[in-house]
Amino acid sequence: MVRIGDAPGVRRLLIGTALALSALFLLLPLVAIFAQALMSGLDVYWQNLRDEYTLAAIGLTLLVALLTVPINLIFGVFLAWLVTRFDFPGRRLLQTLIDIPFAVSPVVAGLVYLLLYGRNGWLGGWLDAHDIQIMFAWPGIVLVTIFVTCPFIARELIPLMQAQGSREEEAAVTLGASGWTIFRRVTLPKIRHALLYGVILTNARAVGEFGAVSVVAGAIRGETNTLPLQVEQLYQDYNTVGAFTSASLLALLALLTLAAKAALEWRAARRETAT
């Protein structure tokens, strides 16, 4: 008996369509980025990369990622620990609040931060009086990036930690282990893979965030331009090759992220079958 939709012709047609669409919508743009970037040859590509402003953008992007990832790592683990290990009033509300950065448009997030910390904002006057600049400077960029990426790690950890329960931690505490020892030797090894996965996602988003950052950065060339903003600005300047050169860096990073993610999943799957 042939199941519905299982005729060889139908199957081939469906698989073929899926592959063709994937190539058209996913693979082709990726190839186009590198094709455009290398259009005028490797020398021009290299020259574009060494452009003063592009280098500044790369540096700023790295700084943002370097600050955002560890902060969210600690925040995410702490939040997941709190939500899964303790029962307190408002726990459900907190779990919902975690998702706000996912639910709200990044542009709105940027605007809210501008409203809070901008010169005319609620805290702007005080910050100005103390000569602290947050908006249109790197601290603002880091702040919004933290906001936009903060759910990734907590979201990865919460379901896992819920499923694992806290029996092993209880066993550890009956054996006299301190809170830190329990976290380091029992909890952390259990959540290691999910945590790494969350870090990869956070990093990818921190590097690539455009909307929220563009609102608070103010597009000061060489100062507050991250790579995604640099791409846009170069493009506005009709420097197509330059724009695609920067874009190719982001694309490369994305590919690396995907490779790391695939490697992790492969390792996790191998672990499952080994035990």
Added chain:
Amino acid sequence: MSIRIARIDKTYGAKGPGQTRALEPIDLDIHDGELIGLLGPSGSGKTTLLRIVAGLEQADSGSIHFGERDVTRVHVRDRRIGFVFQHYALFRHMSVYDNVAFGLNALPRRERPSTEEIRSRVMQLLEMVRLQAFAKRFPAQLSGGQQQRVALARALALKPDVLLLDEPFGALDAKVRQELRRWLRHLHEELHFTSLFVTHDQEEALELSDRVVVMSNGRIEQIATPDTLYRQPANRFVFEFLGDINRLEGDVEREVLTCGNARIAVPGIASGRHELLLRPHEISLATQASDRAHLPVTVSAIVPVGAEVRLELEADWLGEPWLATIGHEAFERLDITRGKRLFALPSQLHRFDAAQPTTLIPATAS
């Protein structure tokens, strides 16, 4: 080390109709070196009590002493207990060796033995649970019984004052459970640790314990040795929980209980409606009614497995069928087949509807 539990009680949930009383104020004294079984159905509060003794949960009030030491406010990690969980709770990412060594490695530096001492201690423990060859394995590579033995070795590594076990054999199949029980019994005889374990399995409690604590609805129903518990249950709950029971309900008049066309002499029982209970092995069968008991029954099912034959008996005067166990010899002598009509002769009847539970012997009384 002795354990003294005094007026421990626990209520879950906020005040109001939603709250549940997990434990009524509980008093329990456990002697040094005793092996005590907490027996009860699920929801009876036995696990809550165990976790409070461990310090994994806090009682609302009351106190707990280990020997002379008041541990009521002492944190779990400083109570010096060993705890064994129903589902083993081994550290899945650590080898068997590292699991057992965990407690020793977690000691503060100045108390921690040298690596060599830890090594010899762990290997000694693994030898005790007969798992030396498995030191390098991971928990997932072991069977359930082996995992629970690792958990026991891990719990004993720090030479705890008391060993607490939460349904330790509940997740294992019958054969392994039997084996582990015997093994734990030997271990206890050897090491003499004070131990408290939770179970819902009557046989397990009766076989392992020096004394059994029967609990229901957050209360202690009876504390007694297995023998006393079985022979002199304090109330109907204990009697019913410790084994199969048969009910006989009827009206008593002039020391004879009548129920439909059945009747039996019940010496010493006042007139009125009464419920009497009896165990399956307290019934014998005969082809003739005696002058003291006229209880006609029909055999409706036969299970001839084991040392005895289990029979199901039906009658018009019975609400639910009786269960009887008789010897193979009697079974053959009476030539029992399904549908055979016989007379039941109770050797004992138990009565719990009075202030004091009583046992009466209908056959010899007169």
